[in-house]
Amino acid sequence: MDQTIQYAIIAGIEKSINTALTYDPATQKKMAKIHDILAINITSPLAATLYIRGQENGVAIMSYCEATVTSQLEGPAFAFLNLLNNPHALTNSGVSLTGSTQLLQQWQVIIDTLDIDWDDALGDVIGDTAGPIASKGIKQYIQWWRQQAQEHQRLISEYLPEELRVVPSKPEVDGFINDISDLNLHVDRIAARVNRIQQAWLNRQNTHTP
Amino acid sequence: MTEKNTTHFGFQEVPVEEKAHRVADVFHSVAGKYDLMNDLMSGGVHRLWKRFTIELSAVRPGHKVLDIAGGTGDLAYKFSTLVGDDGQVILSDINSSMLNVGRDRLIDLGVNQNVQYVQLDAQHIPFDEDSFDCITISFGLRNVTDKDLALRSILRVLKPGGRLLVLEFSKPKNALLEKVYDQYSFRLLPAIGKLITNDAESYRYLAESIRMHPDQETLKGMMADAGFENIEYHNMTGGIVALHKGIKP
Numbered sequence: 001m002d003q004t005i006q007y008a009i010i011a012g013i014e015k016s017i018n019t020a021l022t023y024d025p026a027t028q029k030k031m032a033k034i035h036d037i038l039a040i041n042i043t044s045p046l047a048a049t050l051y052i053r054g055q056e057n058g059v060a061i062m063s064y065c066e067a068t069v070t071s072q073l074e075g076p077a078f079a080f081l082n083l084l085n086n087p088h089a090l091t092n093s094g095v096s097l098t099g100s101t102q103l104l105q106q107w108q109v110i111i112d113t114l115d116i117d118w119d120d121a122l123g124d125v126i127g128d129t130a131g132p133i134a135s136k137g138i139k140q141y142i143q144w145w146r147q148q149a150q151e152h153q154r155l156i157s158e159y160l161p162e163e164l165r166v167v168p169s170k171p172e173v174d175g176f177i178n179d180i181s182d183l184n185l186h187v188d189r190i191a192a193r194v195n196r197i198q199q200a201w202l203n204r205q206n207t208h209t210p
Numbered sequence: 211m212t213e214k215n216t217t218h219f220g221f222q223e224v225p226v227e228e229k230a231h232r233v234a235d236v237f238h239s240v241a242g243k244y245d246l247m248n249d250l251m252s253g254g255v256h257r258l259w260k261r262f263t264i265e266l267s268a269v270r271p272g273h274k275v276l277d278i279a280g281g282t283g284d285l286a287y288k289f290s291t292l293v294g295d296d297g298q299v300i301l302s303d304i305n306s307s308m309l310n311v312g313r314d315r316l317i318d319l320g321v322n323q324n325v326q327y328v329q330l331d332a333q334h335i336p337f338d339e340d341s342f343d344c345i346t347i348s349f350g351l352r353n354v355t356d357k358d359l360a361l362r363s364i365l366r367v368l369k370p371g372g373r374l375l376v377l378e379f380s381k382p383k384n385a386l387l388e389k390v391y392d393q394y395s396f397r398l399l400p401a402i403g404k405l406i407t408n409d410a411e412s413y414r415y416l417a418e419s420i421r422m423h424p425d426q427e428t429l430k431g432m433m434a435d436a437g438f439e440n441i442e443y444h445n446m447t448g449g450i451v452a453l454h455k456g457i458k459p
């Protein structure tokens with residue numbers, strides 16, 4: 001990819017984020033205080049490294065940085081997208097962290113407390129009367145969509161084990177896991193006992209050797 | 211420069227002492243609509259080229275930066291936010307009209323703490339040795355009469371370890387792109403200039419001066435001859451523009 005296209009994409013993302021942040025001045029102020037560099041190393045589908053730090057009007061995203069990187073996240077693009085949905089689920093997310101965790105925590109807090117005034121933002125685009133109405137409609141739709149998603153997940157999790165019987169139910173899985181855990185403990189005990197017998201046998205042979 | 215003491219002004223050969231005046235006339239003519247023309251001519255891409263220049267500058271709080279041929283202050287504005295209250299940015303241009311436009315623009319943007327304005331000739335920079343952490347010259351070097359002299363002058367005022375960044379039009383790396391670019395430069399560009407500033411000649415000079423400017427490797431060699439080290443360049447938009455970086459040893 002020509003570097004110019006890469007700069008255009010990065011500049012577009014940065015501009016969009018910072019425009020949205022003008023409707024959340026408290027977060028903007030918090031970001032301005034973050035001077036340490038967070039590197040995001042995307043490994044696939046296209047390899048790219050982005051460097052992120054706070055600046056006066058929000059966030060600065062750079063494609064080149066000579067300053068010391070405080071923390072680095074590395075992983076495929078889809079793993080980063082998942083992480084955006086749930087910034088606390090780094091473990092088993094496919095994204096690895098090197099460097100300071102403190103900087104990452106600062107960004108997690110900022111994402112958690114993000115409170116963009118969409119009423120105001122929409123009001124600036126379509127007017128003060130229509131803005132809040134449109135914003136309310138969008139919020140209701142998002143809430144309905146989330147409820148539907150949760151409901152579908154619940155129904156599927158009941159339908160597969162109870163009606164189709166293609167997967168075991170949770171108590172069955174728990175019982176199976178407990179059995180494996182017990183078996184594991186028994187095997188460990190037997191292994192320890194065999195080791196002890198072997199050791200005793202070796203000691204006995206050594207004492208009888210002239 | 212030739213033995214007859216002439217230099218090029220676009221495709222014309224003119225006496226050395228005349229070039230600066232003729233370049234000055236061009237920029238006096240276009241100063242008022244310089245930003246608008248830049249956006250029109252490049253489709254706004256010049257902002258991306260400058261963005262990368264800022265990233266490569268590695269300017270930090272407390273640094274002292276000289277922006278030569280700074281024009282309307284695009285780079286100086288960004289540098290002023292990076293160097294903070296402890297740093298200093300000098301916005302300079304040889305052309306008073308361009309410098310006035312840049313100064314007015316930065317004042318309108320509320321920048322008055324750490325930026326100073328100096329009208330200067332890049333060939334004879336009026337600062338002490340080892341003064342600056344970073345010097346940039348963006349789309350300005352090709353207009354300088356004696357580029358080697360300017361590079362040596364820049365080297366003198368840079369601090370050891372300081373860096374020079376030269377953002378300038380260069381030679382496209384693809385033959386097809388070069389042909390399209392030629393057609394654009396020599397046919398469309400003067401027409402746009404005529405339409406917006408009622409001055410086709412200035413934009414014809416722009417196209418011609420780009421062709422007369424040294425290509426990537428030649429400029430790299432000139433920087434090495436002037437005394438810079440660790441010289442590298444980055445081609446952008448297929449080599450239409452190149453950003454050269456050199457460090458003062």
